[in-house]
Amino acid sequence: MANLSGVSVRTLHHYDRIGLLKPAVRTESKYRLYGENELLRLQQIIFYKEMDLSLKEISEILDKPGFKMIQALKTHKDALIAKKYRMEQLIVTIDKTINKIKNNEVMAQPEELYEGLNKEKMLKYRDEAIDKFGKEAIDHAESELMKMSKTDFAQLKEEADENFRCLYLLKEEDPESELVQNEINLHYQIIRKFWGTSGTTDKQAEAYAGLGQLYVTDERYTTMEGKPQPEFAAFLCKAMDYYATHHLK
Amino acid sequence: MANLSGVSVRTLHHYDRIGLLKPAVRTESKYRLYGENELLRLQQIIFYKEMDLSLKEISEILDKPGFKMIQALKTHKDALIAKKYRMEQLIVTIDKTINKIKNNEVMAQPEELYEGLNKEKMLKYRDEAIDKFGKEAIDHAESELMKMSKTDFAQLKEEADENFRCLYLLKEEDPESELVQNEINLHYQIIRKFWGTSGTTDKQAEAYAGLGQLYVTDERYTTMEGKPQPEFAAFLCKAMDYYATHHLK
DNA sequence: TTAGGCTATGACGTTACGTCATGGTAAAAG
DNA sequence: CTTTTACCATGACGTAACGTCATAGCCTAA
CATH class of the missing domain: 1.10.1660.10 (Multidrug-efflux Transporter Regulator; Chain: A; Domain 2)
Known part of the structure; x- marks a missing residue:
C-alpha cells in the first residue's frame, strides 16, 4: 500500500x-x-x-457529501488567497530590508525622528497625543518609528501627505461614501504605522475616532497652505468616526 | 514588557x-x-x-551581522516565492474542483475511460503497456484516470493531441535542441498524468525512454492521417531518449 | 534452519507557544 | 496587620502530522 x-x-x-x-x-x-x-x-x-x-x-x-464540501473548499480557498497575499507582502518587505542593509541604513536615532518636521510643533503634538492616547501608546509608537530607517520614514511621511491631499480633494463628497471610506482606510493604516499596532482593536477604534475629534478642535491639523479649513476638519471627523464605528469592530 | x-x-x-x-x-x-x-x-x-x-x-x-543576514533573507525570500506559487496553484485547483462538483461531474467509470478512443486499439495498447511497464504501473495509471471527471479527461486528451501536433511540426529540428526538448518536457508531463506519478524517478526515466522505443517499433503510435511516419517515430525516440537521460536524473 | 526483509507497537522529537494548575509576591484596601 | 487583588514563576500537557529510532514478531527464500 x-x-x-x-x-x-x-x-x-x-x-x-x-x-x-x-x-x-x-x-x-x-x-x-x-x-x-x-x-x-x-x-x-x-x-x-x-x-x-x-x-x-x-x-x-x-465522510460527508456535496454541499458541505463546496463550502469547505470555498473557505479554504479564501484562506489560501489570504496566505498568498501575505507571501506577497512578506516578499516586498524582505526586498526592502535587503536594500536597507545594502545601503547601510541604520535604524534612525530618536533625535532624527521628527527631522523635517517643525520640532516645536511636533513636541506639542506629542504632549497632546500623550494626553489623548496615553503615554504607553506614544512610547510604543516612537519606538516603532525609531526602528525605521530614514528613507522609510521619509516614505511614510510622503504617503501620509499624499493621503491627506487626496482626502482634501474629496472634502465635498459624502463622508460615508465608499470613495471616501477607502481613502480613510488608507489614512487609518498610515496612522497605525505611526502608532504601531499596540492595544486592542476597540481601543484603537476609540483612539482613531478620538483623533478625528482632535482634527476638529484643533485647526492646526487641518491647515492647508496656512489657512485653517474648519469644514474640512468636520468632514474628516465625520468620515473617521464612521470608519471607526463601522469598520473597526 | x-x-x-x-x-x-x-x-x-x-x-x-x-x-x-x-x-x-x-x-x-x-x-x-x-x-x-x-x-x-x-x-x-x-x-x-x-x-x-x-x-x-x-x-x-x-547574533551575527551583515552578510550572513542578507544571505538568510534571500534564501527565505525564495522560499516565500515558492510558497506563493504553491498557493496560486492550489487556488486554481480548488476552483476547478468546485466547478466539477457544481456540474455534478462524478468520477469517471472504468468503462468510460477509453471513451472517444478506439476501444479495441486501446485495449491492445493496454496489454502491451502492461507487458512493457508492469501491471502495477498500469493499474495505478487507470485508477488515476478514474479519478478524473469527463471534462478533465477530454481536456487532457486535447492537450496530448495538441502536444503531439506540435512535436510533429518540429520533426525536422534537432531532437536535442531546446525547442524540441521543451515540447518533449510537456509531453512527459502529460504522459505522467496518464501514468500517475508512482515509481521512483529513475524507473520513470527508464519507462519514458522505453515508451520512445515503443513509438519506433510500432508505427500505430506515429500515424498521421492514416499514414505511418517512421522518420517522425525515430525523431521522437531520439528526443525522448535524450530527455530521459539528461533531464530525468 | 537461518538470514534478510518486512511488519507492529511504543515512545520521543519537532515548532512556537496556549492553557491550565499550583504556588509565591507585591502592593493596595480594609 | 491582614486580606484582597493582581501579577509572577515553574512545570507539565496539548497542538499537527508525522519522522525517527528501538525492540520484537513474522514471512519467505536459500
Whole structure:
C-alpha cells in the first residue's frame, strides 16, 4: 500500500490511528491489509492534502457529501488567497530590508525622528497625543518609528501627505461614501504605522475616532497652505468616526 | 514588557528558555526584569517573525551581522516565492474542483475511460503497456484516470493531441535542441498524468525512454492521417531518449 | 534452519507557544 | 496587620502530522 501510493508506512499507521483510513482487514499477526476501496480513499486523501487541507478537514469532507464540501473548499480557498497575499507582502518587505542593509541604513536615532518636521510643533503634538492616547501608546509608537530607517520614514511621511491631499480633494463628497471610506482606510493604516499596532482593536477604534475629534478642535491639523479649513476638519471627523464605528469592530 | 510589546508573557518565558531573549536581571524572587536593550531586541524579533522566519533563524540573524543576514533573507525570500506559487496553484485547483462538483461531474467509470478512443486499439495498447511497464504501473495509471471527471479527461486528451501536433511540426529540428526538448518536457508531463506519478524517478526515466522505443517499433503510435511516419517515430525516440537521460536524473 | 526483509507497537522529537494548575509576591484596601 | 487583588514563576500537557529510532514478531527464500 505504501509503495503503491507513495506515502510512508508510518503515515498509514497514523491514518489508521486517527481513524482517517482503516485497513480492510487485520491478519492474526496484526498486519494491515488494504483493499481497492482503501487505495481509492487514500488517493482522495492525498489529493486533498495537496490542497493543503488538514487531516481533520479531509475526514470531514470524505465522510460527508456535496454541499458541505463546496463550502469547505470555498473557505479554504479564501484562506489560501489570504496566505498568498501575505507571501506577497512578506516578499516586498524582505526586498526592502535587503536594500536597507545594502545601503547601510541604520535604524534612525530618536533625535532624527521628527527631522523635517517643525520640532516645536511636533513636541506639542506629542504632549497632546500623550494626553489623548496615553503615554504607553506614544512610547510604543516612537519606538516603532525609531526602528525605521530614514528613507522609510521619509516614505511614510510622503504617503501620509499624499493621503491627506487626496482626502482634501474629496472634502465635498459624502463622508460615508465608499470613495471616501477607502481613502480613510488608507489614512487609518498610515496612522497605525505611526502608532504601531499596540492595544486592542476597540481601543484603537476609540483612539482613531478620538483623533478625528482632535482634527476638529484643533485647526492646526487641518491647515492647508496656512489657512485653517474648519469644514474640512468636520468632514474628516465625520468620515473617521464612521470608519471607526463601522469598520473597526 | 509583555504589555509594551504586545507579545504574551508565555512567549517571553519561551524566549528566555530558548535563549532568544534573556531578561536584563532576575530579582531575588525570580521575577524577570527587562531593560531598553531587551525591548529593542524583542522588537527586532517581532519584526523578523512577521517575515515568517523561525525563531532559530532569527537568533542566528540577530547574533551575527551583515552578510550572513542578507544571505538568510534571500534564501527565505525564495522560499516565500515558492510558497506563493504553491498557493496560486492550489487556488486554481480548488476552483476547478468546485466547478466539477457544481456540474455534478462524478468520477469517471472504468468503462468510460477509453471513451472517444478506439476501444479495441486501446485495449491492445493496454496489454502491451502492461507487458512493457508492469501491471502495477498500469493499474495505478487507470485508477488515476478514474479519478478524473469527463471534462478533465477530454481536456487532457486535447492537450496530448495538441502536444503531439506540435512535436510533429518540429520533426525536422534537432531532437536535442531546446525547442524540441521543451515540447518533449510537456509531453512527459502529460504522459505522467496518464501514468500517475508512482515509481521512483529513475524507473520513470527508464519507462519514458522505453515508451520512445515503443513509438519506433510500432508505427500505430506515429500515424498521421492514416499514414505511418517512421522518420517522425525515430525523431521522437531520439528526443525522448535524450530527455530521459539528461533531464530525468 | 537461518538470514534478510518486512511488519507492529511504543515512545520521543519537532515548532512556537496556549492553557491550565499550583504556588509565591507585591502592593493596595480594609 | 491582614486580606484582597493582581501579577509572577515553574512545570507539565496539548497542538499537527508525522519522522525517527528501538525492540520484537513474522514471512519467505536459500
